Amino acid sequence: MSQAKILMIVTSSSRMGDTDKPxxxxxxxxxxxxxxxxxAGAEVVVASTAGxxxxxxxxxxxxxxxxxAIVERMLADAQLQEVIAHTxxxxxxxxxxxxxxxxxxxHGTMWDLPGDAHVKAIVxxxxxxxxxxxxxxxxxxxxxxxxxxxxKPMVQGLRVNSFTDAEEREVGxxxxxxxxxxxxxxxxxxxxxxxxxxxxxxxxxxxLITGQNPQSSERVAEMLLEALALRA
Numbered sequence: 081m082s083q084a085k086i087l088m089i090v091t092s093s094s095r096m097g098d099t100d101k102p103x104x105x106x107x108x109x110x111x112x113x114x115x116x117x118x119x120a121g122a123e124v125v126v127a128s129t130a131g132x133x134x135x136x137x138x139x140x141x142x143x144x145x146x147x148x149a150i151v152e153r154m155l156a157d158a159q160l161q162e163v164i165a166h167t168x169x170x171x172x173x174x175x176x177x178x179x180x181x182x183x184x185x186x187h188g189t190m191w192d193l194p195g196d197a198h199v200k201a202i203v204x205x206x207x208x209x210x211x212x213x214x215x216x217x218x219x220x221x222x223x224x225x226x227x228x229x230x231x232k233p234m235v236q237g238l239r240v241n242s243f244t245d246a247e248e249r250e251v252g253x254x255x256x257x258x259x260x261x262x263x264x265x266x267x268x269x270x271x272x273x274x275x276x277x278x279x280x281x282x283x284x285x286x287x288l289i290t291g292q293n294p295q296s297s298e299r300v301a302e303m304l305l306e307a308l309a310l311r312a
Contacts (some may be wrong), residue, residue, distance in 0.1 A: 086123070086179065087180070087182070088181075089112075089128065089165070089183050090105045090127070091105055091134070091188035092134065092192055093128065094190075095131075095191075096257075099256065102138050103191075104135030106185050106218075107140040107141050107152055108140060108185045110126075110154070110193055111160075111186040112301065116302060125168060126164070126167050128168075131167055131169030131171075133165045136164070136186075140186070147179045169189070170202065171198045173202070175202055179211060179309065180211055180212050181214070182272070182300075182301075183223075185215070185218035185221075187257065188218075189222065190259075197220070200225040200226055203223060203226040204234070204281070207228065207287060212308065213289070215291070215294055215300070216293075217296075219242075223235055223240075223265075228229045233269055235265055235268050238288050239283050240271065241272065241273055241282065241283050242261045244274045244292060245262045245263055245286075247277050247292075249300070269293070271285075275292065278295050279295065280299055281290075282299045284303050289290065295312050
């Protein structure tokens, strides 16, 4: 696994559209997969739509000492903090040399990933190149604009998962987000599968690996590692 190289793409959106609601990357959804991957020997490059500092959703971080262990590790990790402060601009990268693309979530993704031309190009190139494409929670917003070589949505006919409409309603943001992610994936022809709110759930269909919520972050990374190991 020491030679696996993962391109992790995070949001640059710090506000929910034109509202004053702060958002960004959900801390656990970066920390859990990042450490699962690097602890297994993979190299992870973190990029964002705008480059520079990736905004962390303030709702995902508590005062030091009050977070889950994985977030505490992230907060104490000077190297990862430097990575978060200086993410690579996605437009400067290609998928050449990477084995997989990974999208952590956070509500910010709903505003910049779906319409970003570089996200679309990276995902399409990764999928066409036989590489793995993984997402957790709202990270699946990075999948909705991608199409296959035949012009059909990339997710069409594939088993897929994301933050569910029921979870969106429970957090009170169903009328704030630009669209409901589960519903959009279904509209694109994805075979959506999910479980109860806040339960660990992730599925793999060929090159595509998707997970439902923050609780599923580590599981998505584990499934990606398993898939890479089988291919090696």
